Amino acid sequence: MAPHRQPSSLFQMCIESSISLINVACQSIEKQYPEPKFRHCEQEVYELKCQLMTLLPARLFDVLCSKRTCRLYRGDPRIQLHALTHPNLTYFRKCETDNAISQSFWISTLSTFKRLVVLDLRFICTDEILEVISQNCPLLEDINIVSKVDVCKSLFNASVLIRNVSDAGLCFVTNLKHLRILSMDPPRNERANRIGRCVSQAGIIMCISKLPYLEELRIESCDIGSTLISSTIDIGPLSLRKINCHFASADGIRKLLKICPFLRELSITHLSEFSKDLILEQICMSEARLYRLDLSFFSYTESMQQLFSVKGSYLTHFSLWEIDHSMTLDAIICLGRCCPNLNTLCLMTQSNSLVIPKYFQRPGKIFSELRNLTIGNDHFCMHDILTFFLECTYNMQKLVLKYQRQTRIDETLLHLLEKGHLRNLNSLWLDCTFVVSKNVVKKIIQMCDKLQVFTVDIVVEMMEIIQYIKDNNLDLRFGTY
Incomplete structure (x- = not known):
């Protein structure tokens, strides 16, 4: 039987009860004023905060802030935030009710958080807020600066979305020297720059080249690898460990692996037919020790088999979207033998050559570490292939x-x-x-x-x-x- 639902732990109940009581206290303060305004309530909420800081350990405020949506506050969200935050806060992620809070509140509040390590400001971040963060939050390791978006009515076109983080904001981010993870807007072209603030490819390259410990750059729908490859300035070595790259070439991948010598996760897709094997050969010849490799629209060729022979022992995650009917049972067995540490496999194939013979004897000790399996799409017997993989491991x-x-x-x-x-x-x-x-x-x-x-x-x-x-x-x- 699937596991039974367990009752809430005493700690969880205490957190929910504490948030509920704090919300009631905040609402009582707000009700004292006929037209509640934050500046009228601020002093009394500050006294409540001081009382909480006396009664509760500082680290508990991290939990209270992260769980505040479990008891939705019906009043001004600034009141609840003012009561639940602490000068020693290390972890803060905004919630949906925070989107309407003014920039001035965030500037005054964030300036007091000197020990933040994780900060999520998606949809509320601006250049002005980043300036305050760069001056007051030197310990940050993970930040989300996806921009606040304003809607501008245009006389000539439809409504235009205007962002509030630009290359100027990225200059402030470069002061956060401990940063490991950065989430941000995709770069815009010059036309977008004329409409409002935006970040550019040059700004992104400038930013990451000045962050010595940056391991991951999260930009939705952005080809980070190609952005680095196309740079006209000499950059690297960078500390980036995770890269996605579309429309790559062999020379581009060689340059990318040189720029990012510590790369551990690489995703490649949208290639010309003549570059696929050359790209695999470049990875094979490099010093990269990838533990995750995602290949889309590739074929299983001798170059891929050679890559597994040389680099397979490092791989723990492998994904292949195969399109040329090249996947066979021998290829899968080779993958299993060359990648003994594989725990995650995604195999999407249209191959009609993937057939398991009736009296096939499965080799021992292949895919024994497999924990996560994604398999599809067509032209093979799901019963046979699924049974093959699940007989290799009992820990799926x-x-x-x-x-x-x-x-x-x-x-x-x-x-x-x-x-x-x-x-x-x-x-x-x-x-x-x-x-x-x-x-x-x-x-x-x-x-x-x-x-x-x-x-x-x-x-x-x-x-x-x-x-x-x-x-x-x-x-x-x-x-x-």
């Missing part, structure tokens, strides 16, 4: 199955259950193309003792399954499409 924890045509999978799931291959699963995601009966869904819930996340297309009987989970008090997040 997360399983994601994708397919492009409707397929009944009851028999396969029952076979795997009876063999005990699913007993350690804590997450199971089945594509909506898989037809699964209500009885098999129940049997999975009953026989997988660690299952906590289960997604399957079973719309008609969904309420019955949800009621079954509720009646048995199971700690299982069950979903459908």
Whole structure:
């Protein structure tokens, strides 16, 4: 049976109770004024804060701030924030109710946080706020500066989105020398710069080249690798450990690996047909010790096999989206032998050559460390391939199955259950193309003792399954499409 829902711990109940009591106290202060304004309440809220600081340890304020959404505050969010924050706060992430708070409040508040290590200001950050942070938060290691966005009505075009973080703000970020993780807006072109503030590729390169410990740059829909490769200035070595690169060339990958000698995670996609093998050869010849490699729209070739032979012992995560029908059983066995430490595998293939012979003898000690498996898309027997992988390891924890045509999978799931291959699963995601009966869904819930996340297309009987989970008090997040 899936694990039962456990009662809240004493610590969790204390946190929720504390937030509830603090909210009541803040609301009582607000009600004393016919038209509550923050400056009228500030002194009394400060006295409440001083009392809390006397009664509670400083580190508890990190938890209170991170859990404040568990008891939604109905009044002015500045009142609650003023009471729950502490000068020694090390961790702060804003919530949705904070988006409407004025810049002046954040400037005055953040200037008192001298010990912050993690700070999330997404959708409220501005250049002015970054200036204050750079002067007052020298210990920051993780920051989200995704910009506040304003909407400007245009006489000629539709509404224009104006951002509030520019290259000037990135200059302030360069003062945060302990920064390891930076989340920010994607770069904009010159036309966007004429409309309002924005960051540019040159600004991003300037920023990361001045942050000696930066390991990860998180920019949505941005080709970070190509941004570095296309730079006309001499940069590096950088401390970046995670890079995504689209439209890469062999020379570009060689340059990228030289710029980022500590690279550990690399994602490559959207390539010309003539550059794929050359790119793999560059990775193979480099000194990079990648533990994660994601390849999209590649083929399984001799170059890839050579890459596994040379670099496979370092890999713990590998993802391949194969498009040229090149994946075979021999290729999978080679992958397993060359990558003995692989614990996460994503294999998407259209290959019709992926067939397991009837009397096939599975080699020993391949994929024995596999914990997370994602497999799809079509042209192979899901029963045979899935059984092959699950017979290699008895420690599978997360399983994601994708397919492009409707397929009944009851028999396969029952076979795997009876063999005990699913007993350690804590997450199971089945594509909506898989037809699964209500009885098999129940049997999975009953026989997988660690299952906590289960997604399957079973719309008609969904309420019955949800009621079954509720009646048995199971700690299982069950979903459908």
